[in-house]
Amino acid sequence: MNRPPGQGKSGQYLMDLWRRYLEQYAEMEGRPEEQIVVASYHAAEALGFLSSALDRDRRYRELIGRRMALFAEGCRAATLFADRLITATFTIYNHVNTLCHEFTDSVAEARKLVGEIDERVRSVVEQADPIERSAAAMRAAFPLLCLITMVLDKNGGATAAIRTVEERFARGAGRASSSWEQLLNALYRAVEIMQVLVSLSEPDLKDQVSEIALRFEEEDRTRNLRLKLRNGFCRLFELSHLLADQVDEMLSQPGAP
Numbered sequence: 404m405n406r407p408p409g410q411g412k413s414g415q416y417l418m419d420l421w422r423r424y425l426e427q428y429a430e431m432e433g434r435p436e437e438q439i440v441v442a443s444y445h446a447a448e449a450l451g452f453l454s455s456a457l458d459r460d461r462r463y464r465e466l467i468g469r470r471m472a473l474f475a476e477g478c479r480a481a482t483l484f485a486d487r488l489i490t491a492t493f494t495i496y497n498h499v500n501t502l503c504h505e506f507t508d509s510v511a512e513a514r515k516l517v518g519e520i521d522e523r524v525r526s527v528v529e530q531a532d533p534i535e536r537s538a539a540a541m542r543a544a545f546p547l548l549c550l551i552t553m554v555l556d557k558n559g560g561a562t563a564a565i566r567t568v569e570e571r572f573a574r575g576a577g578r579a580s581s582s583w584e585q586l587l588n589a590l591y592r593a594v595e596i597m598q599v600l601v602s603l604s605e606p607d608l609k610d611q612v613s614e615i616a617l618r619f620e621e622e623d624r625t626r627n628l629r630l631k632l633r634n635g636f637c638r639l640f641e642l643s644h645l646l647a648d649q650v651d652e653m654l655s656q657p658g659a660p
Contacts, residue, residue, distance in 0.1 A: 411651030413456070420448060421644060428637075435629040436484045442636035443491030447474055449643035450498035456650055457505050470497045485533035491636075492540035492586075496524065496547075503547040506554045513550060520546060534582040541589035545572055548596045555603040568595045583628055590635035594619060597642040605649050615641050 411417075424445040431437035451474065455467050474497075477490030500521060507513035524543035528536050552565055575588030598616055602609050615638055622634040 411648070411653075411655035413452070413651045413655075414648075417452070417644065417648050417651060420445065420452075424640060424644075435627075435633050439629065439633045439636055440484070440487045440491065442633065442640050443488070443495070444478065446636060446640035446643050447491055447494035447498065449640060449647045450495060450502070453643065453647045453650060454498045454501040454505065456647065456654060457502065459654075463501055463504065467498075467501055470494065470501065473497070485537075488537045489533055489540075492537040492544075495639075496540040496544045499544045499547045499551075503551055506551045513554075516550065517547065532582070534586065538582045538586035538589060541586055541593060542576070545589050545593050545596065548593055548600065552596055552600040552603065555600060561599050561603055564599050565596065568592055568599070571595070587628065587631055587635065590632065590639065591623075594635055594638045594642065597639065597646075601642050601646045601649075604646060605653075608645060608649060611645060612642070615645075 424441065427441045427445075428438055431441060451467065451471050454463070455471075458464060458467060474490065474494040477494070478487075481487040481490045500517065503513075503517050507517065520543050524539050527539040531539060549565060549569060552561065556562060556565065569592075572588065572592040575592065576585060579585045579588055598612050602612050619634060619638045622637075623631060625631060625634075
């Protein structure tokens with residue numbers, strides 16, 4: 404997908420992020436596990452940028468900084484595919500967790516739900532194997548993305564779409580027979596809810612979201628699990644980057660909050 408030049412104050416950074424993704428992805432041609440790492444790491448980076456950009460009053464500055472530092476440390480230390488997947492998925496979860504706080508902390512019920520999800524994922528991780536940990540992280544990120552999307556859906560126009568994705572998540576979780584399948588189900592549903600979220604954030608992005616959705620559907624025709632995971636993380640990065648670019652441009656406008 405061709406990306407337009409970044410128009411916001413961090414446009415150069417976002418263009419560089421996109422360029423690095425394309426270059427590194429191409430370098431790993433024929434190595435799907437490496438391409439999964441490239442896409443998932445860049446998705447984590449895009450979501451980290453987004454959480455930082457939205458932290459206008461610096462309320463979460465230290466938390467975001469710690470989470471970015473943990474990601475950098477994990478990237479340096481992890482060498483096995485399973486460990487790198489943990490680094491990516493937990494960073495994605497951590498940044499989505501921050502975003503959820505930024506969007507919902509004024510609502511007591513939402514704060515409580517976010518806390519419960521965080522406690523649940525942490526308890527699972529203590530006694531899980533690497534793939535179970537990655538699956539737990541993505542399974543925890545999904546309802547947080549749903550919560551953010553519901554907050555943005557102020558007139559309720561996307562309620563049916565949100566419910567449909569939630570139902571698909573529940574059905575997929577019930578059918579999954581392995582941690583790999585749980586991970587894939589959570590990742591795919593995260594991509595689907597991100598399509599709704601990005602479209603809500605800026606209706607003019609619907610054509611670009613549709614383009615990503617079409618590629619998502621086309622590349623899902625494979626039955627190879629690694630290729631499906633690659634498809635999911637690539638589309639998650641594209642949507643996260645699209646949202647980050649749009650938010651950066653919006654916040655760069657005169658009079659932006």
